[in-house]
Amino acid sequence: MNIIELRQYTLRPGQRDLLIDLFDREFVESQEALGMRVVGQFRDEDDPDRFVWLRGFPTMRARREALTAFYVEGEAWRRHGPAANATMVDSSNALLLRPAGPDSGFPEPETPRPPVDAATVPGSRVMATIYAVDEQADDDFSRFFDDRVAPLMAETGAPPLARLRTEHAENTFPRLPVREGRTSSSGLPRSPTPIGVVRMSNGWSARRSGTRRCCPS
Numbered sequence: 354m355n356i357i358e359l360r361q362y363t364l365r366p367g368q369r370d371l372l373i374d375l376f377d378r379e380f381v382e383s384q385e386a387l388g389m390r391v392v393g394q395f396r397d398e399d400d401p402d403r404f405v406w407l408r409g410f411p412t413m414r415a416r417r418e419a420l421t422a423f424y425v426e427g428e429a430w431r432r433h434g435p436a437a438n439a440t441m442v443d444s445s446n447a448l449l450l451r452p453a454g455p456d457s458g459f460p461e462p463e464t465p466r467p468p469v470d471a472a473t474v475p476g477s478r479v480m481a482t483i484y485a486v487d488e489q490a491d492d493d494f495s496r497f498f499d500d501r502v503a504p505l506m507a508e509t510g511a512p513p514l515a516r517l518r519t520e521h522a523e524n525t526f527p528r529l530p531v532r533e534g535r536t537s538s539s540g541l542p543r544s545p546t547p548i549g550v551v552r553m554s555n556g557w558s559a560r561r562s563g564t565r566r567c568c569p570s
Contacts, residue, residue, distance in 0.1 A: 354409030356411070356413055357451065357452075358408050360405070362403065363442045363443040364442060365441070366401075366402055369396065373396075380430075387422045387427070388410070388419045389408050398478075402442075405481070420526040424529075446532070448531060449522075449531040449533075452518075459515045479514065480511070499516075503516070
């Protein structure tokens with residue numbers, strides 16, 4: 354996957370489980386049948402009214418074609434989109450990203466996706482950290498992360514699942530806005546048990562603009 358969307362939805366109070374049930378039942382297979390990959394869906398552990406998910410595409414052109422087929426032409430969104438939208442206060446918090454290096458994208462799934470009616474939720478946790486980086490320091494920060502931060506994360510038992518950076522290409526599906534005009538670097542470590550936030554300092558002009566501790570939905 355060369356293009357990744359990181360989407361964070363602010364929901365109406367008490368509506369998250371309703372959206373998750375609807376999403377799992379109607380929006381996973383229907384998107385993947387059109388060439389998208391739903392990477393994961395998560396509950397934000399620090400905000401009961403936030404739903405986080407990621408999806409991927411092979412190219413920007415494929416993204417436009419797949420999103421058009423799903424949102425404009427597709428039966429699943431036509432039938433169930435209004436119910437999904439009714440749970441949301443804001444769905445515009447989205448980043449358009451790409452792998453930061455040749456081996457920094459999401460790996461292929463190791464096991465099949467659980468069935469829709471699965472009662473057991475994985476006990477692992479994912480922490481998504483977003484760094485706002487000065488564009489001229491983006492490559493330097495990426496090297497710093499690979500050389501210094503990623504090994505430390507691996508030693509603590511939470512190796513990065515993926516490391517992503519801003520995709521600066523024009524949004525080819527403007528019906529779904531994305532946050533533009535900034536450079537971001539995102540690190541996503543995974544741990545089999547709840548993990549703490551690792552604080553660090555460095556000499557680059559980068560600041561951590563957001564950290565989300567999430568559990569699979």
